[in-house]
Amino acid sequence: MEKKIKNTVEDGHGFRSVCYRLWKENKVAVFCALLIVIFALAAICAPLLTPYGYDEIVTDTYRLSQPSLAHPLGTDEVGRDVFTRLLYGARISLMVGIVPTIISMIVGALLGIIAGFVGGKADAVIMRLADIMLAFPSMLLAMVIMYTLGDGIINIFLALALVNWASVARIVRAETLKLKETEYVEAARSIGVSKWKIMMRHILPNCIPSLIVLFTLNIPSAILSESALGFLGLGIEKPMASWGLMVNTGRQYLYTNPWLSLAPSAAIMLVVLAFNFLGDGLRDVLDPHLKNQ
Amino acid sequence: MVTNIVKRILQTVLILIGVALLIFLMLRIIPGNAILTMMGDKTNPEAVERMTAELGLDKPFYVQFWMYIKGVFTGDLGTSYSLNRSVSELISTSFPNTVKLAIAAALVAWIVGIICGIIAAVKKNGIIDHLFMGVSLLGVSVPVFMVAMVLQYLLAYKLQWFPISSGNAGWVGYILPAIALGWNSAGSIARLTRSTLLEVLQEDYIDTARAKGYRQLYVIIRHALRNAVLPVITMMAVQLSSLLSGAVICETVFSINGIGRLAVAAIEARDIPLLQGTVLFSTVIVILGNLLADCLYSVLDPRIRKEV
Numbered sequence: 001m002e003k004k005i006k007n008t009v010e011d012g013h014g015f016r017s018v019c020y021r022l023w024k025e026n027k028v029a030v031f032c033a034l035l036i037v038i039f040a041l042a043a044i045c046a047p048l049l050t051p052y053g054y055d056e057i058v059t060d061t062y063r064l065s066q067p068s069l070a071h072p073l074g075t076d077e078v079g080r081d082v083f084t085r086l087l088y089g090a091r092i093s094l095m096v097g098i099v100p101t102i103i104s105m106i107v108g109a110l111l112g113i114i115a116g117f118v119g120g121k122a123d124a125v126i127m128r129l130a131d132i133m134l135a136f137p138s139m140l141l142a143m144v145i146m147y148t149l150g151d152g153i154i155n156i157f158l159a160l161a162l163v164n165w166a167s168v169a170r171i172v173r174a175e176t177l178k179l180k181e182t183e184y185v186e187a188a189r190s191i192g193v194s195k196w197k198i199m200m201r202h203i204l205p206n207c208i209p210s211l212i213v214l215f216t217l218n219i220p221s222a223i224l225s226e227s228a229l230g231f232l233g234l235g236i237e238k239p240m241a242s243w244g245l246m247v248n249t250g251r252q253y254l255y256t257n258p259w260l261s262l263a264p265s266a267a268i269m270l271v272v273l274a275f276n277f278l279g280d281g282l283r284d285v286l287d288p289h290l291k292n293q
Numbered sequence: 294m295v296t297n298i299v300k301r302i303l304q305t306v307l308i309l310i311g312v313a314l315l316i317f318l319m320l321r322i323i324p325g326n327a328i329l330t331m332m333g334d335k336t337n338p339e340a341v342e343r344m345t346a347e348l349g350l351d352k353p354f355y356v357q358f359w360m361y362i363k364g365v366f367t368g369d370l371g372t373s374y375s376l377n378r379s380v381s382e383l384i385s386t387s388f389p390n391t392v393k394l395a396i397a398a399a400l401v402a403w404i405v406g407i408i409c410g411i412i413a414a415v416k417k418n419g420i421i422d423h424l425f426m427g428v429s430l431l432g433v434s435v436p437v438f439m440v441a442m443v444l445q446y447l448l449a450y451k452l453q454w455f456p457i458s459s460g461n462a463g464w465v466g467y468i469l470p471a472i473a474l475g476w477n478s479a480g481s482i483a484r485l486t487r488s489t490l491l492e493v494l495q496e497d498y499i500d501t502a503r504a505k506g507y508r509q510l511y512v513i514i515r516h517a518l519r520n521a522v523l524p525v526i527t528m529m530a531v532q533l534s535s536l537l538s539g540a541v542i543c544e545t546v547f548s549i550n551g552i553g554r555l556a557v558a559a560i561e562a563r564d565i566p567l568l569q570g571t572v573l574f575s576t577v578i579v580i581l582g583n584l585l586a587d588c589l590y591s592v593l594d595p596r597i598r599k600e601v
Contacts, residue, residue: 132311135580139538140572147560148319231438255450265439273434
């Protein structure tokens with residue numbers, strides 16, 4: 001009997017079972033996962049897919065050339081191949097989506113668990129801090145942080161992580177408060193398991209499904225934030241290629257060469273949409289009670 | 294209810310002080326001298342000294358913070374270094390434009406979002422429902438600047454139905470920016486309206502109303518929507534924050550002289566007083582909006598009034 005229960009639980013959250021249920025319930029989400037893999041592969045294999053470098057000036061005569069066979073998306077105002085820059089830009093955008101999200105998840109989850117489980121002063125301090133962070137319009141907060149730290153990819157990671165940890169902490173804290181009252185936590189406490197161990201062994205693993213959903217839904221918002229910062233000219237150092245920065249420089253030529261800014265915009269939209277659909281699908285499979293929130 | 298509101302107001306004051314302190318700190322931990330970053334390397338030492346004294350940067354940290362807080366409460370946010378005008382004056386001239394944009398965008402978001410949400414809920418799991426929910430996810434996923442640029446390119450440049458820049462165009466100039474900015478929020482409002490409406494439609498009193506022989510549309514508008522719209526109202530506060538964030542982009546694309554554009558200009562000119570003022574002001578607006586929504590919610594919903 002005990003074994004059977006264990007099996008069904010594992011069936012519920014195992015990788016293969018999640019994939020299977022996702023495929024059965026939401027084919028769009030599976031398609032989106034494939035799309036993300038394709039984007040990631042294109043970003044990793046960029047040097048194999050294009051003969052040019054992201055900062056290589058490939059044409060002297062027509063700087064803003066129209067799309068052609070040699071340059072599928074034309075060339076930009078400096079004479080660089082737009083398609084190449086789009087591929088290299090995918091590296092930045094995916095990295096900016098994933099790295100700060102991981103940092104903010106770790107920080108947010110730890111602080112959320114501590115706030116929820118320890119309670120008292122720790123809870124008050126952490127949650128007031130989170131309240132303060134959440135009070136800012138995220139874009140303005142990110143702008144101020146980028147202003148203070150200066151351009152550069154590491155600084156974007158920091159800025160976006162700082163902006164996003166608070167909402168993670170809030171959700172994990174709520175979850176912890178619920179789990180804290182469960183019998184198995186009570187049992188662990190009564191046999192003298194240390195607080196730290198209870199948090200890491202009993203509470204954190206039970207937050208993982210929500211964290212996975214949150215992770216897939218926070219990635220697109222990080223990508224959007226970076227592109228908005230890039231659009232305003234903050235963020236990546238030139239001449240590196242970031243989709244937001246490409247839109248920023250391409251915008252001046254919107255009326256003559258619209259694809260210069262619209263191609264990277266479309267790329268951002270596709271990736272963000274794919275992550276959102278995947279996140280939605282995963283949420284329905286992993287965490288049905290979150291569905292209406 | 295009154296004690297609850299008072300408690301909530303006290304909490305808000307604490308958050309306000311925290312926000313002010315955080316902005317103050319962030320803008321002063323710039324690596325190197327803040328003045329040099331602002332003025333560049335080419336200035337002579339005398340000018341740097343004068344500027345330092347003018348901004349009070351030679352005084353100890355807590356004195357600086359006290360002066361700044363005192364200024365905030367008397368409406369004095371300092372003088373913009375790059376524009377040579379008082380920051381509060383600059384904010385008061387640009388804020389009305391942002392308010393106009395935000396209201397227009399909110400109207401677009403609400404009308405489109407609520408109508409689509411209702412239709413999707415009524416046609417639950419039908420083709421229209423899936424289509425609307427797919428499109429609403431698209432609404433959340435498209436960057437604001439993309440919608441703005443596509444609208445600008447197609448409707449303002451190609452078809453010339455609208456002015457390209459909204460600066461001096463009157464209310465017509467706000468149509469495209471409002472759609473671009475509202476598009477985003479419309480998606481999330483539609484999804485929320487759908488899910489709350491579906492929940493409410495399962496209540497007994499809806500069956501009663503139907504049993505009385507009222508038509509479907511009447512039941513939804515008179516009976517269901519009234520209760521379903523409450524969570525959507527609190528969402529207004531959350532939207533306010535994202536509207537202000539999106540306004541930064543929208544104002545840049547359509548050249549509207551609003552508060553977001555002021556913040557961008559402040560960053561470009563490395564103008565600390567102006568940046569500090571605009572960010573603090575926008576954040577205070579968001580915080581007050583949240584407070585208002587909370588109070589409104591407990592006034593509107595008698596159940597919550599009793600619970601707390």
